[in-house]
Amino acid sequence: MSFIELKHLNKFYPISGAKDFQALKDINLSLDKGELVSIIGESGSGKSTLMNLLGGLDSQFSGEITVDGKKMSTFKDQDFVNYHKEKIGFVFQSFNLVSHLSVLDNVTLAMTLSNVDKKTRNERAKEVLKQLGLEEQYHKKPSQLSGGQKQRVAIARALVNDPDIIIADEPTGALDSQTTDQVLDIIQEIAKTGKLVIMVTHSEKVAARSTRVVTIDDGKIIGDVRQGELQTHENTFGLEKKAKSKNLSFFAAIRLALLNMKEKLGRNILIALGGSIGIMSVIVMLSLGAGVNDYLTKTMNANVNPLVSEVKMPIARGSNASSSVAADSSVMATTPAGTRPSGPPAGVTQSDPFAEENLQELRNIPHVAELNLAYTSFTIGSDNVIYEGSKYAFMTFGTTSGMTDSNILYGTFPAEGEILVTEGIANQMGATAEEAIGKEVTLSVTIDGEKLEKNYVISGIYTAGQSIGAFESVYISSESFDLLTAENNLEVKPNVVYLVSDDPKNTQAIKDEVATLGYRGSSADMLASTFTKMLDIFTYILSGVAGISLFVSAIMILTVLYISVVERTQEIGVIKAIGGRKKDIRRIFVSESFLIGLFSGLLGVGIAYLITVVGNIIVQNLFDTAILNMTPAFAIFGIVTSIIISMLSGLLPAQKAASLDPVEALRHD
Ligand SMILES: Nc1ncnc2c1ncn2[C@@H]1O[C@H](COP(=O)(O)OP(=O)(O)OP(=O)(O)O)[C@@H](O)[C@H]1O
Numbered sequence: 001m002s003f004i005e006l007k008h009l010n011k012f013y014p015i016s017g018a019k020d021f022q023a024l025k026d027i028n029l030s031l032d033k034g035e036l037v038s039i040i041g042e043s044g045s046g047k048s049t050l051m052n053l054l055g056g057l058d059s060q061f062s063g064e065i066t067v068d069g070k071k072m073s074t075f076k077d078q079d080f081v082n083y084h085k086e087k088i089g090f091v092f093q094s095f096n097l098v099s100h101l102s103v104l105d106n107v108t109l110a111m112t113l114s115n116v117d118k119k120t121r122n123e124r125a126k127e128v129l130k131q132l133g134l135e136e137q138y139h140k141k142p143s144q145l146s147g148g149q150k151q152r153v154a155i156a157r158a159l160v161n162d163p164d165i166i167i168a169d170e171p172t173g174a175l176d177s178q179t180t181d182q183v184l185d186i187i188q189e190i191a192k193t194g195k196l197v198i199m200v201t202h203s204e205k206v207a208a209r210s211t212r213v214v215t216i217d218d219g220k221i222i223g224d225v226r227q228g229e230l231q232t233h234e235n236t237f238g239l240e241k242k243a244k245s246k247n248l249s250f251f252a253a254i255r256l257a258l259l260n261m262k263e264k265l266g267r268n269i270l271i272a273l274g275g276s277i278g279i280m281s282v283i284v285m286l287s288l289g290a291g292v293n294d295y296l297t298k299t300m301n302a303n304v305n306p307l308v309s310e311v312k313m314p315i316a317r318g319s320n321a322s323s324s325v326a327a328d329s330s331v332m333a334t335t336p337a338g339t340r341p342s343g344p345p346a347g348v349t350q351s352d353p354f355a356e357e358n359l360q361e362l363r364n365i366p367h368v369a370e371l372n373l374a375y376t377s378f379t380i381g382s383d384n385v386i387y388e389g390s391k392y393a394f395m396t397f398g399t400t401s402g403m404t405d406s407n408i409l410y411g412t413f414p415a416e417g418e419i420l421v422t423e424g425i426a427n428q429m430g431a432t433a434e435e436a437i438g439k440e441v442t443l444s445v446t447i448d449g450e451k452l453e454k455n456y457v458i459s460g461i462y463t464a465g466q467s468i469g470a471f472e473s474v475y476i477s478s479e480s481f482d483l484l485t486a487e488n489n490l491e492v493k494p495n496v497v498y499l500v501s502d503d504p505k506n507t508q509a510i511k512d513e514v515a516t517l518g519y520r521g522s523s524a525d526m527l528a529s530t531f532t533k534m535l536d537i538f539t540y541i542l543s544g545v546a547g548i549s550l551f552v553s554a555i556m557i558l559t560v561l562y563i564s565v566v567e568r569t570q571e572i573g574v575i576k577a578i579g580g581r582k583k584d585i586r587r588i589f590v591s592e593s594f595l596i597g598l599f600s601g602l603l604g605v606g607i608a609y610l611i612t613v614v615g616n617i618i619v620q621n622l623f624d625t626a627i628l629n630m631t632p633a634f635a636i637f638g639i640v641t642s643i644i645i646s647m648l649s650g651l652l653p654a655q656k657a658a659s660l661d662p663v664e665a666l667r668h669d
Contacts, residue, residue: 001066002030002032003031003032003033003068003164004029004030004031004054004065004066004067004196005029005030005064005065006027006028006029006030006054006063006065007028007063007064007065007066008026008027008028008063008064009024009026009027009028009050009053009061009062009063009064009065010022010024010026010027010061010062010063011023011024011049011050011053011058011060011061011062011219012062022219023046023049023219024046024049024050024053024061024219025218025219025220026063026220027063027219027220027221028221029214029221031196031198032196033164033194033195033196034191034192034194034195034196035191035196035197035211035212036187036188036191036199036209036210036211036212037196037197037198037199037210037211037212037213037214038199038200038201038206038207038210038212038213038214039051039198039199039200039201039214039215039216040200040201040202040207040213040214040215040216041215041216041217042217043202045216045217045218045219046216046218046219047200047216048169048200049219051167051169051198051200052663053065054165054198055084055088055090055167055577056072056075056080056083056084056088057576057577057662057663057666058663059072059075059080061073067083067087067165068087068164077581077582078581081580081581082579083579084576084577084579084580085110085113085114085161085578085579086161086163086579087163087164087165088163088164088165088167089157089158089159089160089161089163089165089166089167089578090158090166090167090168090169090574090577091154091158091166091167091168091169091171092168092169092170092171092666093169093170093171093173094174095147095150095151095153095154095174096154096570096571096573096574096666097142097153097154098142098571098574099141099142099143099263099571100259100260100262100263101141101142101256101259102139102140102141103129103134103137103138103139103140103141103142103145103153104125104126104129104138104139105259106142106153106157107125107128107153107156107157107160108121108122108125108160109157109574109575109578110157110160110161110579111124111125111160111161112248112252112256113247113248113575113578113579113580113581113584114161114247114248114579115248115249115252124160125156125160126138128156128159128160129153129156132152132153132155132156132186133152134149134152134153134156137149137153146179147174147175147176147179148175148182148183151171151172151174151183152183152186155183155186155187157578159190161578161579163195164195164196165196165197165198166187166190166195166196166197166198168187168197168198168199168200169199169200170199170200170201170202171183171187171199171201172184172201172203172206173201173202177205180203180205180206184206184209187199187209188209191211208227210227211226211227211228211229212224212225212226212227213225247583247584248580248581248583248587248588250587250591253584253587253588253590253591254591254594254595256591257588257589257591257592257594257595258595260564260568260592261592261595261596268596268599271556271557271560271596272596272599272600272603273600273603274553274556274600275553275556275557275596275597275599275600275601275603275642275645275646276600276601276603276604276606276607276642277549277553277604278546278547278548278549278550278551278552278553279550279600279601279603279604279605279608279638279639279641279642280603280604280605280607280611281546281549282543282546282547282550282638282641283604283608283634283635283637283638284546284608284611284612284615284628284630285539285542285543285545285546286539286543286630286634287608287612287628287629287630287631288539288542288627288628289536289538289539289542289543290539290629290630290631290634291626291628291629292535292627293531293532293535293536293539294629295625295626295627296528296531296532296535297528305402305403305404306504306507307500307501307504307507308402308404308499308500308501308507309498309499309501309507309510309511309514309521309522309525310402310496310497310498310521310522310525311362311496311497311498311499311514311519311520311521312351312352312376312495312496312519312520312521312522313351313353313354313358313495313519313520314352314518314519315351315352315520351376351377351495351496351520352495353492353494353495354373354493354494354495354497355493359371359373359497362497362499362514362517362519365499365510365513365514365517366506366509366510366513367501367502367503367509367510368499368500368501368502368510369500369501369502370499370500371497371498371500372401372402372497372498372499372500373401373478373494373496373497373498374398374399374400374401374478374494374495374496374497374498375398375399375478375481375492375494375495375496376396376397376398376399376495376496377396377398377445377446377447377495378395378396378397378471379395379397379445379446380395381393382446382451383395383397383444383445383446383474384443384444385421385425385429385441385442385443385444385474386441386442386443386444387429387439387441387442390429391444392425392428392429392472393472394421394422394425394471394472394473394474395471395472395473396471396472396474397445397473397474397475398473398475398496399475399476399477399478399481399496400413400420400475400476400477400478401478401496401498402496402498403462403475406463407462407463407464408420408460408461408462408463409423409433409460409461409463410433410434410460410461411437411458411459411460411461412459412460413459413460413477414456414459414460414475414476414477415459415477416477416479416480416483417456417457417480418456418457418458418459418476418477418480419441419443419456419457419458419459419474419475419476419480420458420459420460420461420462420473420474420475420476421441421458421461421462421472421473421474422461422462422463422472423461423463424472425472425474426458426461429441433461436458436461437459437461438457439457439458440455440456440457440458441455441456441457441458442454442455442456443455443456443474443476445474447484447485447488447490448490448492450488450490452484452485452488452490454487456476456480462475464524499514511525550641550645553600553645554645554646554648555649557593557596557597557645557646557649557650558649558650558652558653560596561589561592561593561649561650561653561654562652562653562656564589564592564653565589565653565656565657565660568657569660569665569668570665570666570668570669572585572657572660572662572665573660573662573663573664573665573667573668574666575588576660576662576665577662577666582658582659583658585654585657585658586654586655586657586658587654588654588657589650589653589654589657589658590647590650590651590654592650593646593647593649593650593651593653593654594643594646594647594650596646596650597642597643597644597645597646597647598639598642598643598646600642600646601638601639601640601641601642601643604638604639604642605635605638605639608630608634608635608638609630609635611628612628612629615627615628616628
């Protein structure tokens with residue numbers, strides 16, 4: 001049995017709307033290793049059709065092609081891949097070298113696809129290139145070579161995997177007569193090493209150099225002439241059969257993608273820039289949200305003891321508390337233990353007092369080191385400071401438990417018989433904050449529905465910080481408060497509790513637990529959490545709007561990769577012809593989109609960083625605070641998002657590239 005046997009081979013091309021066209025008609029042919037066969041015939045006679053079938057580029061035929069005892073009609077996809085990798089090498093009229101790869105990379109491409117290690121593949125390629133007189137050309141690009149050199153590189157590429165069969169389609173068609181002779185010498189030499197060389201040619205001169213001339217006309221063999229034997233000898237190309245081939249590695253795919261991207265550097269920089277705009281906008285928006293949030297939290301917490309959490313009972317449904325100011329009007333979902341008395345009289349908003357079981361519940365919260373009891377009330381119009389016969393109204397009255405030094409603007413904490421007032425009260429009294437200290441006033445407050453009056457000396461000016469403190473307030477020490485209520489035969493239970501944490505790090509956990517149990521936190525805390533929620537929503541909306549540009553860049557990447565597939569159609573054909581699997585081609589294109597995503601992401605993060613730095617310098621000058629807070633998490637998020645979007649956009653073009661028909665791809669101009 002011959003190495004290749006064609007039996008009753010027919011090829012029909014489907015023509016839409018017409019009868020199938022029969023390009024090959026009952027071809028019977030036996031070919032053996034060591035033969036140099038020329039296939040000649042008129043244009044359109046079926047030569048290329050026959051070559052495509054022999055080369056396994058086209059698997060649609062009837063009849064049988066048997067190669068080395070194996071029937072091609074039974075080949076699966078992987079059999080064709082192996083056939084291309086191990087059995088066959090192609091040489092094309094137009095060379096079909098990959099323009100962005102060096103001579104060495106073009107020749108090693110088949111081995112790269114088989115994941116042969118770099119050293120072995122370079123050694124083997126250099127050996128073959130040297131045999132073909134190309135030792136000076138390893139690092140040149142195809143465009144820097146003469147026609148003859150290009151064809152020799154293409155021959156080296158066909159030979160490097162030591163195939164049994166070389167198929168050459170008009171290998172000298174694009175060469176002048178002197179170069180034609182050189183190339184024919186090489187081809188003849190290859191056949192002498194015991195390979196089967198099949199050439200398609202129009203040239204009498206080329207046909208004359210072969211051992212057998214098969215003539216085709218109108219899809220039929222009309223002549224088969226043998227003209228002498230070749231003096232076959234050992235393989236002079238120094239190639240040993242390689243080990244079982246593996247598949248294209250991830251790193252090799254990235255390298256191939258990088259080489260192609262380098263070739264179109266300008267275009268790729270522009271794509272990365274385009275892609276980076278969306279990433280950059282999203283990161284800047286997120287940084288802005290985080291920065292504003294930080295600023296607000298910092299401002300709100302500036303005068304708050306980091307160890308202390310303020311706790312109040314939840315507002316009883318149906319009490320007048322629901323008509324009080326927004327900061328106090330929060331109804332909790334759950335109700336803590338304990339009973340609640342009915343609400344205070346109209347015009348007075350008092351938090352409900354804590355029962356012993358409530359206090360116990362709060363004491364049991366993890367990390368609570370200390371529990372301070374306090375009293376506070378919020379009134380509209382009924383509480384006053386009376387100074388020299390005039391009344392100055394204030395809204396908040398309470399004890400100083402839970403305050404820090406930072407709450408004292410001037411003066412000292414109140415001792416017994418002393419009070420703290422806000423600067424606004426001092427000013428209403430016609431005094432500056434400093435002047436008010438030491439002044440004697442009468443305090444008139446409503447507690448548990450009783451109007452109480454007593455004289456006090458102002459010991460200091462109270463401040464709640466920059467953001468909260470709009471309400472005028474008066475504070476006395478717990479001891480003074482107990483004295484005041486005792487003197488009036490009132491028994492007032494604490495309605496504010498200050499929980500002191502064992503570590504500032506645990507304060508938030510305590511606050512969270514307080515909320516979970518259904519108690520209220522401080523007004524500042526509640527305001528802060530409302531602000532934070534609003535800011536989060538605002539940030540997400542802004543980032544979403546910025547995200548639209550991500551969608552635009554996804555479409556841009558998709559388009560560019562589609563164009564790239566069209567540009568590289570021939571290259572894809574070559575990769576298939578030398579044993580590249582669909583998967584390998586997909587991998588090369590997906591790698592390219594991965595790299596585009598990576599570069600866009602890095603660029604986006606870089607630009608966003610610059611914007612935050614410059615933006616913060618400007619804002620710092622204007623408002624004395626930084627407002628853009630770009631965290632490493634945002635940078636990572638930006639890069640990962642960019643890569644994901646880019647790879648998703650690359651999937652369709654990669655799929656298109658992988659499913660190209662090799663015959664059509666190779667014919668593509
Ligand atoms: N994809 C196809 N669909 C339909 N008909 C085709 C297709 N490819 C080739 N043919 C037809 O099959 C016949 C043989 O074509 P083929 O390309 O094999 O000829 P050829 O001998 O190689 O010609 P040339 O020397 O000009 O390259 C021609 O009539 C051609 O029009």
